[in-house]
Amino acid sequence: MKRAAFALTALPLLLAGCDLAPHYNRPAAPVPPRWPEGGVYPAAVDQAPGMAWRTLITDDRLRTLVVRALADNRDLRATVASVASARAQYRVQRSALLPTVAASGNASINGGRGAADVNNYSATIGFSAFEVDLFGRQRNLSRAAFEQYLATDAGARAARITLVAETANAWATYAADSDLLAIARDTAATARRALDLNQELDRAGLVSKLDVRQAETVLAQANSDIESYTTQVAQDRNAIELLVGGPVADDLLPASLSEIDSRYAVAPAGIASSVLLQRPDVLEAEHQLKAANANIGAARAAFFPTISLTTALGAASTALSELFTGGAFGWSVAPSATLPIFGGSRGGNLAYAKAQRDYYLASYEGAIQSAFRDVADALARRGTIDRQRASQRELVVASERTLTLANAQYRAGIAGYLDTLTAQRSLYAARQSEVATILTDLTNRVALYSALGADNPAP
Numbered sequence: 032m033k034r035a036a037f038a039l040t041a042l043p044l045l046l047a048g049c050d051l052a053p054h055y056n057r058p059a060a061p062v063p064p065r066w067p068e069g070g071v072y073p074a075a076v077d078q079a080p081g082m083a084w085r086t087l088i089t090d091d092r093l094r095t096l097v098v099r100a101l102a103d104n105r106d107l108r109a110t111v112a113s114v115a116s117a118r119a120q121y122r123v124q125r126s127a128l129l130p131t132v133a134a135s136g137n138a139s140i141n142g143g144r145g146a147a148d149v150n151n152y153s154a155t156i157g158f159s160a161f162e163v164d165l166f167g168r169q170r171n172l173s174r175a176a177f178e179q180y181l182a183t184d185a186g187a188r189a190a191r192i193t194l195v196a197e198t199a200n201a202w203a204t205y206a207a208d209s210d211l212l213a214i215a216r217d218t219a220a221t222a223r224r225a226l227d228l229n230q231e232l233d234r235a236g237l238v239s240k241l242d243v244r245q246a247e248t249v250l251a252q253a254n255s256d257i258e259s260y261t262t263q264v265a266q267d268r269n270a271i272e273l274l275v276g277g278p279v280a281d282d283l284l285p286a287s288l289s290e291i292d293s294r295y296a297v298a299p300a301g302i303a304s305s306v307l308l309q310r311p312d313v314l315e316a317e318h319q320l321k322a323a324n325a326n327i328g329a330a331r332a333a334f335f336p337t338i339s340l341t342t343a344l345g346a347a348s349t350a351l352s353e354l355f356t357g358g359a360f361g362w363s364v365a366p367s368a369t370l371p372i373f374g375g376s377r378g379g380n381l382a383y384a385k386a387q388r389d390y391y392l393a394s395y396e397g398a399i400q401s402a403f404r405d406v407a408d409a410l411a412r413r414g415t416i417d418r419q420r421a422s423q424r425e426l427v428v429a430s431e432r433t434l435t436l437a438n439a440q441y442r443a444g445i446a447g448y449l450d451t452l453t454a455q456r457s458l459y460a461a462r463q464s465e466v467a468t469i470l471t472d473l474t475n476r477v478a479l480y481s482a483l484g485a486d487n488p489a490p
Contacts, residue, residue, distance in 0.1 A: 200474050
């Protein structure tokens with residue numbers, strides 16, 4: 032008899048250890064274990080991958096703007112609020128694992144003319160409809176909510192890295208467009224001097240009207256570009272202010288690319304691609320996969336009996352002074368069990384949970400593959416950008432020399448103005464391309480930092 036009682040007592044404890052969720056094993060990463068090497072890719076360096084954004088950015092002005100963006104950007108605020116919501120939802124779901132204890136007290140006094148007064152007093156404490164989680168349904172629902180919270184938190188970290196990258200890129204773009212505006216003004220000034228010279232020569236009968244008209248084309252193009260780049264610089268400032276969440280003072284903006292070229296570091300990629308498993312968006316996808324895995328356990332548990340328990344411990348008396356005496360106390364226990372037999376949505380819910388798990392598995396593997404491509408693309412650009420910048424600088428120098436020679440020959444009367452016009456346009460285009468190349472270099476440094484995703488979660 033004692034053995035039977037012990038078995039009946041121990042059975043719920045043994046069943047409470049049941050977990051019907053599939054055992055989770057991290058899927059193998061569907062990417063090569065190392066970064067691409069050779070050809071356009073730089074040599075791999077055995078160094079800890081990634082860096083904190085304060086190491087990436089060494090300019091105090093840009094650091095100030097990034098700190099403001101992390102504090103005041105409205106999109107990031109919304110993301111942080113989503114994290115808080117997910118954390119609250121987890122706490123709500125987790126509360127189902129513990130009984131809710133409530134206390135109550137009642138009193139009734141009845142009487143009337145010619146009738147004796149009847150007094151009733153009661154006080155109870157206990158919990159009601161508490162589900163005994165024998166098959167892990169509540170535990171798996173709680174685990175799923177917790178993984179969703181972690182996924183949301185990882186998404187917030189990814190949003191922070193993206194915001195840092197967008198702010199750094201917007202700042203560099205402002206500097207690049209400021210350079211393009213300065214180049215357009217320089218070209219317009221040079222074209223104005225060339226036009227004045229051709230008009231003087233035309234009045235003297237030394238050149239044709241064609242030379243004058245050709246000189247006007249360069250000036251008109253430069254003037255048009257001045258207006259375009261003036262607009263672009265203003266829009267770049269608007270973009271920065273949107274990112275940081277407020278107005279930006281002039282002294283926080285760069286004047287040119289040359290003054291910020293050395294203020295952006297290059298994040299090391301290391302050798303192994305396993306760093307991607309810690310990238311926030313990849314972690315977000317993995318936590319969602321874990322949540323889906325836990326939901327399968329909850330859906331499976333729905334096929335088994337649901338046992339709930341209601342208990343109460345209290346006292347009742349006709350006299351308030353005797354409410355808490357020994358004879359006034361009583362207790363009650365009311366267990367109940369529900370066993371599904373036919374019908375219902377349990378089968379469909381389980382099939383849905385499995386399909387969701389497959390969906391998030393594919394999403395997780397896709398996130399790793401996309402992350403690998405991001406880093407590989409950034410490394411491919413990193414391996415060639417220095418040589419491209421050097422070649423672009425040589426092109427600018429050669430174009431300047433060509434224009435100088437063409438001007439000298441034109442003034443000496445041994446060459447037509449068309450050679451000078453062609454040299455002016457070539458130099459203008461070469462200087463614009465150099466600005467674009469430098470901007471590509473800076474944004475590539477930011478892209479590599481962002482692609483690795485190895486940054487501290489706090490500024």
